[in-house]
Amino acid sequence: MLKELNKHKVLYLMTLPAMLLLLVFSYFPMAGIIIAFKDFNLSTGIFRSSWAHPIYENFQYFFTSSNWVRVTRNTILLNLLFIAVGTFLNVALAILFNEIRSVWFKRVSQSLTLLPYFISWIVVGVFAYNILSYEHGMLSELLVRWGFDKIDWYSRPMAWPFIIAIIFVWKSIGYNSIIYLATLMGIDNTLYESARIDGATKFRQIIHITIPMLRPTIIVLTLLGIGHIMNSDFGMFYSLVGDNSQIYSTVDVIDTFVFRSLKGAGDMGMAAAANFYQSVLAFVLVYISNRLARKYESDAALF
Amino acid sequence: MKISTSFSWGQAFLNLIVTLIALFCVIPFIIILSSSMTREMDILTSGYNLFPKNIDFAAYQYLFQRMSVILNGYKVTSLVTVIGTIASLAITAMIAYPLSLRRLKYRNFISAYVLLTMLFSGGMVPWYIICVKYLHLHNNMAALILPSMVNGFNVFLMRSYFSSIPEEMHESAKIDGSGEFRTLISIILPLSTPVFASVGLFIALGYWNDWWLGLMLIDKVELQPLQLLLRTIISNVDYLANSSVLATTADQMMPRESIKMAATMITIGPIIFLYPFLQKYFVKGLMLGAIKG
Numbered sequence: 001m002l003k004e005l006n007k008h009k010v011l012y013l014m015t016l017p018a019m020l021l022l023l024v025f026s027y028f029p030m031a032g033i034i035i036a037f038k039d040f041n042l043s044t045g046i047f048r049s050s051w052a053h054p055i056y057e058n059f060q061y062f063f064t065s066s067n068w069v070r071v072t073r074n075t076i077l078l079n080l081l082f083i084a085v086g087t088f089l090n091v092a093l094a095i096l097f098n099e100i101r102s103v104w105f106k107r108v109s110q111s112l113t114l115l116p117y118f119i120s121w122i123v124v125g126v127f128a129y130n131i132l133s134y135e136h137g138m139l140s141e142l143l144v145r146w147g148f149d150k151i152d153w154y155s156r157p158m159a160w161p162f163i164i165a166i167i168f169v170w171k172s173i174g175y176n177s178i179i180y181l182a183t184l185m186g187i188d189n190t191l192y193e194s195a196r197i198d199g200a201t202k203f204r205q206i207i208h209i210t211i212p213m214l215r216p217t218i219i220v221l222t223l224l225g226i227g228h229i230m231n232s233d234f235g236m237f238y239s240l241v242g243d244n245s246q247i248y249s250t251v252d253v254i255d256t257f258v259f260r261s262l263k264g265a266g267d268m269g270m271a272a273a274a275n276f277y278q279s280v281l282a283f284v285l286v287y288i289s290n291r292l293a294r295k296y297e298s299d300a301a302l303f
Numbered sequence: 304m305k306i307s308t309s310f311s312w313g314q315a316f317l318n319l320i321v322t323l324i325a326l327f328c329v330i331p332f333i334i335i336l337s338s339s340m341t342r343e344m345d346i347l348t349s350g351y352n353l354f355p356k357n358i359d360f361a362a363y364q365y366l367f368q369r370m371s372v373i374l375n376g377y378k379v380t381s382l383v384t385v386i387g388t389i390a391s392l393a394i395t396a397m398i399a400y401p402l403s404l405r406r407l408k409y410r411n412f413i414s415a416y417v418l419l420t421m422l423f424s425g426g427m428v429p430w431y432i433i434c435v436k437y438l439h440l441h442n443n444m445a446a447l448i449l450p451s452m453v454n455g456f457n458v459f460l461m462r463s464y465f466s467s468i469p470e471e472m473h474e475s476a477k478i479d480g481s482g483e484f485r486t487l488i489s490i491i492l493p494l495s496t497p498v499f500a501s502v503g504l505f506i507a508l509g510y511w512n513d514w515w516l517g518l519m520l521i522d523k524v525e526l527q528p529l530q531l532l533l534r535t536i537i538s539n540v541d542y543l544a545n546s547s548v549l550a551t552t553a554d555q556m557m558p559r560e561s562i563k564m565a566a567t568m569i570t571i572g573p574i575i576f577l578y579p580f581l582q583k584y585f586v587k588g589l590m591l592g593a594i595k596g
Contacts, residue, residue, distance in 0.1 A: 017397065115332065123571055125537070129537070138334060
């Protein structure tokens with residue numbers, strides 16, 4: 001081993017900075033999840049804090065409040081909604097793009113749909129406020145103009161899963177449709193030509209050639225999406241929902257709950273227990289989804 | 304592909320639908336732009352609109368008079384983006400290159416080491432404690448750069464691009480007596496400009512738009528990145544008035560709503576401006592990642 005290291009000394013040294021950064025910012029936190037079992041104190045640190053007494057004390061805390069049910073349910077249901085709606089629309093848009101004949105129109109419209117991906121969730125939060133705010137929001141204005149009553153969206157929890165799903169699609173559709181489009185562009189054109197000669201309509205070509213060709217990509221991306229359910233997009237929820245507790249019942253997720261316990265309430269025990277719970281569930285989901293992905297498409301799984 | 308010049312209802316319908324989707328994506332940007340140039344009175348009486356009734360630049364004027372706050376945000380974010388992107392590109396290339404060499408015996412181990420960080424995470428709480436307690440990143444500008452410097456996705460994207468360069472190219476350099484570093488810089492780098500452009504763009508965009516690191520680790524106002532500053536301005540416009548030495552009676556009549564929109568425009572301005580030039584590399588990088596990953 002030493003011989004190999006010595007032989008390619010420079011090459012191994014080159015990997016060192018990145019390896020160190022990953023060690024510090026990824027592997028140390030993985031080891032650090034043991035704080036869930038500790039009576040943690042910032043001044044004594046992770047390893048020197050004493051063990052909680054009883055060892056599951058923090059979890060007692062977390063599981064007796066009804067919050068954990070709410071955040072788990074919201075995290076899973078919202079992400080499944082995003083995956084379902086997102087996949088359907090992303091594939092649809094990719095197919096539409098693929099059928100467009102005018103090159104410049106395709107380029108321009110693709111640029112426009114990708115634009116939202118380039119801005120931060122904070123800015124998206126401003127956009128949402130612009131459209132939804134009760135006093136001056138554009139939607140309020142339109143409702144009044146058309147003779148309806150204004151709706152105070154920010155106090156209507158039931159509307160938010162759909163509002164966030166729409167915003168999610170808005171931000172990601174351009175990006176994700178490109179990934180499907182990359183697959184579509186790899187399809188052998190002769191398939192379409194022979195279908196045309198057989199008299200297949202455009203619609204039938206899409207049903208019988210395009211969609212089956214996309215199937216592996218769809219399955220794999222969906223499974224990987226499911227693997228990431230527990231690490232839902234913190235930025236999205238934080239900037240759209242923020243401190244608005246009126247809509248927590250439907251859109252408070254594990255991430256935002258952990259964040260509030262950590263930074264807002266400063267409740268380290270609760271934060272650590274929720275964090276451990278999230279990491280373990282995430283681990284299980286990633287593991288299962290990758291196994292399934294490998295079953296369908298051996299190249300696509302990450303391990 | 305055959306390009307048909309004849310009019311077809313199918314194509315017309317298709318273009319119509321795609322136009323609507325594109326509009327759906329762009330309209331929020333237009334509302335912001337329009338609101339930032341609308342007279343405050345118009346917003347108060349008839350809300351945010353797609354087109355301004357009366358064009359008015361009072362909000363921008365107000366912001367430019369109190370530019371120091373926003374300029375400072377710009378300074379922090381630009382510095383972080385430039386340093387972060389260069390350092391991150393260098394470090395990513397330095398690990399991706401050895402990983403692309405078949406002759407390196409332990410490259411699979413290193414790949415697995417990188418891969419694991421993409422799959423599993425210890426979560427926000429231990430990460431926060433390590434940054435604050437052990438690395439002393441609290442209120443430290445390095446906090447905005449270091450944690451997101453290495454990303455597995457970028458490493459693998461670069462590695463797969465490097466792998467497509469035939470190893471004989473390196474061998475010929477070796478015979479000429481060049482070291483590994485020289486090979487990377489003078490042979491691999493010039494052959495890989497597309498992947499450097501794409502990955503560099505991913506990284507730069509990440510740094511420019513980041514506010515999570517600032518939210519977690521920065522409390523000092525002077526160190527706040529632009530995005531976080533925008534959040535502060537949105538939730539409390541009066542912050543601008545209070546922080547200004549010029550606080551005058553004008554501050555009491557400041558165009559609150561349109562200022563928020565103007566501040567947003569100033570934040571996304573550089574991205575919108577550069578977007579047409581950068582977009583190409585971004586799409587290329589994505590396609591590369593989609594096909595190889």
